[in-house]
Amino acid sequence: MVPKHEKLSKAKAKELLEKYNVVPNQLPQITLTDPTLENMEVEAGDIIKITRKSPTAGESVYYRVISIG
Amino acid sequence: MTLPPSIKKAVERESEGLNKSKSKKLLEETERRFREMSVVPAEAVGVISAQSIGEPGTQMTMRTKHFAGVTEMNVTLGLPRLIEIFDARREPSTPTMTIRLQDDVASDENKVREIAAKILEVSFESIMKEIVIDLLNFKIEVTLDNSSMESFNIDIKDVEKAMNKVFKKHKIVILKSGLIRLSPKDTKTILNLYKMKMKLKSMHIRGVPGIVQVLPIKRRGSWIIMTAGTNLRRVLKVPGVDPTRTFSNNIHEMFRVLGVEAARNSIVNEALGTLKQQGLEVDIRHIMLVADTMTLNGDIRGITRYGISGDKASVLARASFEVPLKHLFNAAVHNEVDNLSSVIENVMINQPIPIGTGLLKLVVKRDKK
Numbered sequence: 001m002v003p004k005h006e007k008l009s010k011a012k013a014k015e016l017l018e019k020y021n022v023v024p025n026q027l028p029q030i031t032l033t034d035p036t037l038e039n040m041e042v043e044a045g046d047i048i049k050i051t052r053k054s055p056t057a058g059e060s061v062y063y064r065v066i067s068i069g
Numbered sequence: 070m071t072l073p074p075s076i077k078k079a080v081e082r083e084s085e086g087l088n089k090s091k092s093k094k095l096l097e098e099t100e101r102r103f104r105e106m107s108v109v110p111a112e113a114v115g116v117i118s119a120q121s122i123g124e125p126g127t128q129m130t131m132r133t134k135h136f137a138g139v140t141e142m143n144v145t146l147g148l149p150r151l152i153e154i155f156d157a158r159r160e161p162s163t164p165t166m167t168i169r170l171q172d173d174v175a176s177d178e179n180k181v182r183e184i185a186a187k188i189l190e191v192s193f194e195s196i197m198k199e200i201v202i203d204l205l206n207f208k209i210e211v212t213l214d215n216s217s218m219e220s221f222n223i224d225i226k227d228v229e230k231a232m233n234k235v236f237k238k239h240k241i242v243i244l245k246s247g248l249i250r251l252s253p254k255d256t257k258t259i260l261n262l263y264k265m266k267m268k269l270k271s272m273h274i275r276g277v278p279g280i281v282q283v284l285p286i287k288r289r290g291s292w293i294i295m296t297a298g299t300n301l302r303r304v305l306k307v308p309g310v311d312p313t314r315t316f317s318n319n320i321h322e323m324f325r326v327l328g329v330e331a332a333r334n335s336i337v338n339e340a341l342g343t344l345k346q347q348g349l350e351v352d353i354r355h356i357m358l359v360a361d362t363m364t365l366n367g368d369i370r371g372i373t374r375y376g377i378s379g380d381k382a383s384v385l386a387r388a389s390f391e392v393p394l395k396h397l398f399n400a401a402v403h404n405e406v407d408n409l410s411s412v413i414e415n416v417m418i419n420q421p422i423p424i425g426t427g428l429l430k431l432v433v434k435r436d437k438k
Contacts, residue, residue, distance in 0.1 A: 001316055001323070001331045020352055024075075036328035055353055058075025067367055069180040 008047040008063075011043035016047065018062065025054045037066070044068045072103055110358040111428040113412075115362075118355035122340075125349040126151060150343045154320065157363060157371030161319050166280075168304060169314035175291040184309045185294050185344040193223050193272040196228070200270065206252075208264055213247035223274065231274045236265070267387060277303045301326045320369060329364050336360040336369075377397055383407050385414040 008016065024045065030037070032044055033060070039045065046066045054060040072080070080099050084092035086366050107113060129148040145153070145163045153161055168188070174180045180186045198214040202235075213228070229243050242250040251269065253261060282297035297302075305312040317323055318339060324332035337353065344351050360377075362377060363370055370376035376390040381387050384400040384407045400407075409415060412422045421427040 001313065001334055001335075005330070018195050028361070028365050030329055031367040035263045035326060036330065039073050040213065052330070054357075056357075057073045058078075060073070064367065 002036060003050050005040070006049050007040060007042055007050075008049050013047045024065045027055045027063055027065040029067040032066050032068055042066055072100055076103065081146050094166075097273045099105065109425075110186060111423075113424045115408060118188060118358045121351055121355045122344075122359070125344060125347075125351055129347050136145070146343060146346055148227070151340060154340050154343070155318065155359065155363075155372050157241065157369045157373075157376060159321055163297070164299040164317065164319050166294075166296045166299045166317045167315065168296065169243055169311045171291060171296070172291075174309045175293070178285075178292060180309070181285045183292065183293040183306065185285045186222065188276075188277050188280050188281045188294070188296065188304060188307060189274040189283045190278055190298075191223060191274045192270070193228075193231075193274060194270045196221060197270075200266060202266060204259065204262075207262065209251040209262065209269065211249040211251070211269070213249065215247055218247075221275075227274060231272055234270055235268065238263075250297045251361050261411060276309070280304070324369050329367055329369075332369055333364045381411070383409070383411050384408075385417055386411055389413050 009012055012021065023052040027047070032042070039047070044066050048064045048066060050064060052060050052062055076099065077096075080096055085097050087095070089312075114189050123251060126148060129151065133333075144165060145161065149162070169175070170184065174184065189369060196214055199212040201210045202208075203210055206402075213225070218225075225243065225245070225247065228249075231240055232243075233247075236251065238252065238254045240252045244250075253265060277300050279300035280296050280298045284295045285292055286295060299317040299319050299322055300321075301317045302317075302325075304310060305315060305326070314337060316338075317326075320332050320335050320339065323335045334379065337356050340356045340359070341351070341353060359372070365370070370380070372378060378390045379387060382389075384405050387394045388396040399405075405416060407416065409420070410423070412424060415422045
């Protein structure tokens with residue numbers, strides 16, 4: 001049920017934003033209190049890479065930026 | 070555009086044994102087809118999704134309840150359930166859980182029944198026969214039901230233990246015959262006695278609170294447990310339960326316990342399951358789009374005037390959905406500006422809508438001189 005969540009490094013995050021030509025607040029969000037982030041060292045503004053198992057594409061990658069509460 | 074990794078892998082698998090130019094051609098052809106199939110930029114995917122879910126919705130049964138065959142449980146299905154999902158209601162009208170078990174347990178019926186019995190909540194009320202308030206002697210007298218105690222496999226010692234925990238200060242007399250006398254220690258008011266009676270009745274003895282019914286069923290060779298009533302957080306910790314494949318049909322509970330992504334998956338699964346059960350085929354992509362939109366800000370918002378539809382930037386767009394006057398008055402009071410940048414506003418004022426070719430605009434870069 002819960003796909004893989006990983007934190008993107010600062011450099012990777014910058015690369016991503018440039019690739020899609022977006023700023024962080026245009027990305028989908030995930031709250032800092034989300035249970036999946038409990039054991040990760042993250043802070044608001046970090047970008048989380050989510051690798052979903054998709055029935056249509058096999059595997060799909062989704063990004064969420066951490067928002068406060 | 071690049072191919073998704075899964076398709077690339079499939080192509081590679083297929084082109085094994087072919088010579089280089091042929092496999093290259095195969096890849097190119099796949100890419101061409103893939104590009105052809107994908108949605109063009111500025112297509113109104115949301116509207117298409119809405120129609121694709123809405124049309125089958127009109128064909129759904131209006132009846133609320135159904136006996137879902139083998140499961141022997143009454144579960145809300147059909148249109149009412151679909152509305153429940155997309156509105157993101159706090160509690161589903163029939164909360165249920167599907168508990169999957171670890172492989173070594175799932176094939177053993179006895180072990181499965183053992184776990185099911187452990188999960189089922191047993192309250193004091195379900196093992197007693199009679200409860201009487203004795204006003205003369207200021208006592209509560211309870212007769213236990215031995216046969217139901219036996220069927221739940223509960224000893225009188227379990228009852229004693231639970232009572233000692235809940236009614237620490239009070240005097241408890243437990244007779245072997247199954248008669249319990251409970252007398253309050255200090256304040257001797259009738260109201261107090263009555264409160265104690267209610268407390269005693271709802272006293273938790275064993276199991277996971279909230280699970281009112283369990284039903285082990287065999288599906289495709291392995292056992293699963295269906296429940297009425299949910300308590301995901303506690304059930305996931307029960308030994309033998311596979312926490313990665315156990316879920317609740319309460320989307321908010323999934324969100325609280327497992328996070329947004331699990332909630333998104335659960336919206337997709339529940340909606341698709343409801344439609345499938347009615348014999349309706351809706352492409353999963355439409356539902357995934359809706360689920361992504363509902364979980365966009367890390368929380369779950371329903372497609373209601375308080376959720377997504379109430380969040381639109383444009384005043385006119387909001388007014389066109391529900392309760393128009395409220396939005397127009399509020400906008401006037403707060404001096405809101407409408408940039409007329411979205412679709413509905415432009416339909417209203419009879420201007421080209423920003424969809425498809427209407428989205429494209431010409432931008433001139435003038436030389437700086």
